[in-house]
Amino acid sequence: xxDRPRILEARNVHKTYRFGAVPVEVxxxxxxxxxxxEWVAILGSSGSGKSTLLHLLGGLDRPDRGRGEILWRGESIxxxxxxxxxxxxxxxVGFVFQFYHLLPELDTLDNVLLPTMVGRWMRPDPAPAxxxxxxxxxxxxxxxxxxxxxxxxxxxAAIARALVRGPQVLLADEPTGxxxxxxxxxxxxxxxxxxxxxxxxxxxxxxxxxxxRADRIVQLRDGQVQA
Ligand SMILES: Nc1ncnc2c1ncn2[C@@H]1O[C@H](COP(=O)(O)OP(=O)(O)OP(=O)(O)O)[C@@H](O)[C@H]1O
Ligand SMILES: [Mg+2]
Numbered sequence: 001x002x003d004r005p006r007i008l009e010a011r012n013v014h015k016t017y018r019f020g021a022v023p024v025e026v027x028x029x030x031x032x033x034x035x036x037x038e039w040v041a042i043l044g045s046s047g048s049g050k051s052t053l054l055h056l057l058g059g060l061d062r063p064d065r066g067r068g069e070i071l072w073r074g075e076s077i078x079x080x081x082x083x084x085x086x087x088x089x090x091x092x093v094g095f096v097f098q099f100y101h102l103l104p105e106l107d108t109l110d111n112v113l114l115p116t117m118v119g120r121w122m123r124p125d126p127a128p129a130x131x132x133x134x135x136x137x138x139x140x141x142x143x144x145x146x147x148x149x150x151x152x153x154x155x156x157a158a159i160a161r162a163l164v165r166g167p168q169v170l171l172a173d174e175p176t177g178x179x180x181x182x183x184x185x186x187x188x189x190x191x192x193x194x195x196x197x198x199x200x201x202x203x204x205x206x207x208x209x210x211x212x213r214a215d216r217i218v219q220l221r222d223g224q225v226q227a
Contacts, residue, residue, distance in 0.1 A: 014064045029224055039191075039201040041214035042225070050206070090118055094171065096172040102157060112132065136156040141153055175205075
């Protein structure tokens with residue numbers, strides 16, 4: 001991987017939550033370089049800051065002011081204007097949240113179409129979302145709502161939503177976290193297939209067996225990333 005360009009980097013990132021009297025410094029100088037085409041697993045115990053780091057990588061939150069940055073193809077998104085970050089979030093990366101975050105009122109197809117509706121007046125062409133869902137084995141679930149889906153089906157829908165705009169990087173937070181081993185395995189197979197066709201993946205997990213599916217594992221401990 002050494003010869004491939006670095007696509008996404010965290011450099012000396014600090015993140016402190018100020019909630020109540022005592023500030024909690026969750027990330028304390030975290031560094032990570034992700035190369036194009038790589039599948040990286042970030043392994044860490046509950047509360048170690050995995051979701052926090054992934055949110056920063058995805059531009060969903062920013063590091064503490066002046067204390068580290070996130071670089072996308074060498075360009076800092078941590079100091080970029082809001083519109084640049086919006087484009088990064090909407091186009092360059094796809095995000096799979098720890099607890100799916102599907103909208104309960106929308107059916108599967110509309111949940112997946114949602115990112116393609118941003119900034120448009122007209123309903124987008126559903127064909128790409130439909131064929132993505134079909135390739136994920138959800139052809140028969142297009143018009144079900146999340147509450148009518150199994151956990152594995154919800155996770156597939158969430159991954160389809162993250163991929164519908166063709167991002168270069170997929171950021172996945174505990175993609176198998178709420179699933180049994182067999183269902184989780186099939187989600188990982190699906191990620192592996194996308195990875196073989198060139199998708200860069202950063203996946204967060206507390207499970208060493210899940211992490212073993214990646215090309216490279218790093219540990220998040222004491223607010224830092226350790227090889
Ligand atoms: N918005 C917030 N405000 C205050 N504290 C927060 C916030 N988000 C996270 N934390 C705290 O930061 C720490 C790290 O949280 P984070 O969600 O990043 O951990 P995690 O490694 O993803 O855990 P898990 O494996 O349980 O998902 C925890 O102690 C959590 O309570
Ligand atoms: Mg988490």
